[in-house]
Amino acid sequence: MCQKGQVGHMNNAPIGVFDSGVGGLTVAGEIMRQLPGESIVYFGDTARVPYGSKSKETIITFSRQIIRFLRTKNVKAIVIACNTASAYALETVAAETDIPVIGVIEPGAIAADKATRNGRIGIIATEGTVSSGTYSNVLMNLNPSLQVFSKACPLFVPLVEEGLLYDPVTLEIADRYLYDLLSYDIDTLILGCTHYPLIRRTIQKVVGEEVVLVNPAYETAKELESVLRERDMMSDENRGSHRFFVSDSAIRFGKFAGNILPCDIESVECVDIEKS
Amino acid sequence: MCQKGQVGHMNNAPIGVFDSGVGGLTVAGEIMRQLPGESIVYFGDTARVPYGSKSKETIITFSRQIIRFLRTKNVKAIVIACNTASAYALETVAAETDIPVIGVIEPGAIAADKATRNGRIGIIATEGTVSSGTYSNVLMNLNPSLQVFSKACPLFVPLVEEGLLYDPVTLEIADRYLYDLLSYDIDTLILGCTHYPLIRRTIQKVVGEEVVLVNPAYETAKELESVLRERDMMSDENRGSHRFFVSDSAIRFGKFAGNILPCDIESVECVDIEKS
Numbered sequence: 001m002c003q004k005g006q007v008g009h010m011n012n013a014p015i016g017v018f019d020s021g022v023g024g025l026t027v028a029g030e031i032m033r034q035l036p037g038e039s040i041v042y043f044g045d046t047a048r049v050p051y052g053s054k055s056k057e058t059i060i061t062f063s064r065q066i067i068r069f070l071r072t073k074n075v076k077a078i079v080i081a082c083n084t085a086s087a088y089a090l091e092t093v094a095a096e097t098d099i100p101v102i103g104v105i106e107p108g109a110i111a112a113d114k115a116t117r118n119g120r121i122g123i124i125a126t127e128g129t130v131s132s133g134t135y136s137n138v139l140m141n142l143n144p145s146l147q148v149f150s151k152a153c154p155l156f157v158p159l160v161e162e163g164l165l166y167d168p169v170t171l172e173i174a175d176r177y178l179y180d181l182l183s184y185d186i187d188t189l190i191l192g193c194t195h196y197p198l199i200r201r202t203i204q205k206v207v208g209e210e211v212v213l214v215n216p217a218y219e220t221a222k223e224l225e226s227v228l229r230e231r232d233m234m235s236d237e238n239r240g241s242h243r244f245f246v247s248d249s250a251i252r253f254g255k256f257a258g259n260i261l262p263c264d265i266e267s268v269e270c271v272d273i274e275k276s
Numbered sequence: 277m278c279q280k281g282q283v284g285h286m287n288n289a290p291i292g293v294f295d296s297g298v299g300g301l302t303v304a305g306e307i308m309r310q311l312p313g314e315s316i317v318y319f320g321d322t323a324r325v326p327y328g329s330k331s332k333e334t335i336i337t338f339s340r341q342i343i344r345f346l347r348t349k350n351v352k353a354i355v356i357a358c359n360t361a362s363a364y365a366l367e368t369v370a371a372e373t374d375i376p377v378i379g380v381i382e383p384g385a386i387a388a389d390k391a392t393r394n395g396r397i398g399i400i401a402t403e404g405t406v407s408s409g410t411y412s413n414v415l416m417n418l419n420p421s422l423q424v425f426s427k428a429c430p431l432f433v434p435l436v437e438e439g440l441l442y443d444p445v446t447l448e449i450a451d452r453y454l455y456d457l458l459s460y461d462i463d464t465l466i467l468g469c470t471h472y473p474l475i476r477r478t479i480q481k482v483v484g485e486e487v488v489l490v491n492p493a494y495e496t497a498k499e500l501e502s503v504l505r506e507r508d509m510m511s512d513e514n515r516g517s518h519r520f521f522v523s524d525s526a527i528r529f530g531k532f533a534g535n536i537l538p539c540d541i542e543s544v545e546c547v548d549i550e551k552s
Contacts, residue, residue: 158433162430
């Protein structure tokens with residue numbers, strides 16, 4: 001009890017999780033499933049979504065604004081639940097922040113390196129994430145003998161947001177996007193966009209059961225647990241409480257979130273992130 | 277010559293055209309085709325796209341910033357080549373500006389009212405434009421006996437941006453989106469998003485030849501011509517010159533623009549619109 005007490009005021013503080021919109025809810029959902037005692041403050045930058053086509057400088061500016069907002073909610077750690085922001089802003093903002101900041105790319109890359117048997121890894125993501133080259137760089141740093149093949153899949157996000165998760169149209173588009181990757185004989189595929197886990201069954205159908213799908217949302221929640229345990233920052237609550245903030249269109253967000261998360265959403269608040 | 281000379285210093289000044297991103301290039305393209313002597317200064321707000329989910333106040337602020345920027349290029353008239361900005365900001369900014377400001381909604385609505393024989397008009401647009409109700413309001417003001425039916429088509433913009441203009445997938449999605457509208461026996465359909473003219477052949481295939489498609493980009497260029505003629509502000513050049521500015525990702529913009537416009541794009545400049 002006493003040892004716990006030393007960092008007790010921090011233990012039950014929430015985790016700040018942010019994304020350009022709703023996609024990061026797959027990461028928040030994994031944290032809720034794996035760490036049910038942790039509270040979450042989620043911010044979805046729905047006024048400025050998508051991040052995938054914006055420049056590095058813009059994404060760093062947006063990430064700084066959001067972290068400033070999350071810190072007003074006394075978060076004990078921050079999860080950048082967005083591949084583009086993890087690729088462009090993690091290094092910069094982590095260096096400026098005195099609490100742990102975790103991105104989604106490294107946990108996914110580490111899991112893919114462990115999973116592959118033939119050393120041939122595919123990555124599917126938004127154009128921004130693919131052209132940043134970050135997954136490839138992280139993978140090559142982990143293991144220079146890997147061969148990495150990337151493919152941008154710009155239609156997956158709108159198809160998911162339209163709810164066409166198991167639709168023949170999504171299957172057809174997945175077939176086209178994944179054709180080249182499969183010809184490279186990959187045995188492991190990173191779902192490098194937070195929306196993609198929602199169509200993983202459709203993707204698995206196209207790539208076949210022998211290809212391992214790596215879900216960075218799942219791996220990031222595992223990484224968060226290990227960071228919190230290392231620093232003795234785990235919550236001692238049985239069940240965390242969760243708050244949701246967006247920069248625009250709170251109603252639409254709530255509807256989508258209700259389909260993804262393993263909990264009910266009581267309220268979604270809209271904030272002016274540029275002025276907060 | 278003398279009469280022309282009275283306003284001659286203004287005649288060959290460029291037209292300012294702006295949009296939240298690349299969609300407004302269909303309007304710029306129509307101006308180039310219909311008024312080849314006019315020069316254009318185009319601004320695409322690619323750092324803050326999309327506008328459809330943002331509030332009226334935000335869109336007015338953005339529009340003012342962009343008009344301030346365009347006026348530094350000495351434009352003689354401004355075309356708001358964006359449905360959301362036309363819906364939210366046209367009235368306010370036109371009242372503040374001493375040169376003509378034209379939006380895309382009224383020209384499209386007037387053409388639809390003229391085209392319909394049975395008084396039943398369909399509108400397809402983004403969720404933002406549909407939920408703003410602006411097209412319906414403008415149409416009802418023109419002719420209260422009209423019956424107006426709207427449908428948001430969120431996948432059309434990403435399908436166009438992916439280049440699937442005549443693809444079976446786009447045809448399938450168009451079939452689903454337009455099914456309800458067709459059941460209302462519309463005889464006229466407004467392409468209420470600046471991207472949609474690029475898939476008008478696919479849309480025409482779905483709705484059949486008997487439904488008239490109204491392209492607001494085309495009607496807006498006609499309206500611009502009539503405004504310039506009325507004020508004796510037409511250019512006397514044979515061929516205008518065109519400049520392109522964006523708030524982010526100039527390279528991607530240039531690639532897309534090259535596919536839409538009837539001219540080569542020599543350069544795209546990136547500007548900080550909030551500070552310009």
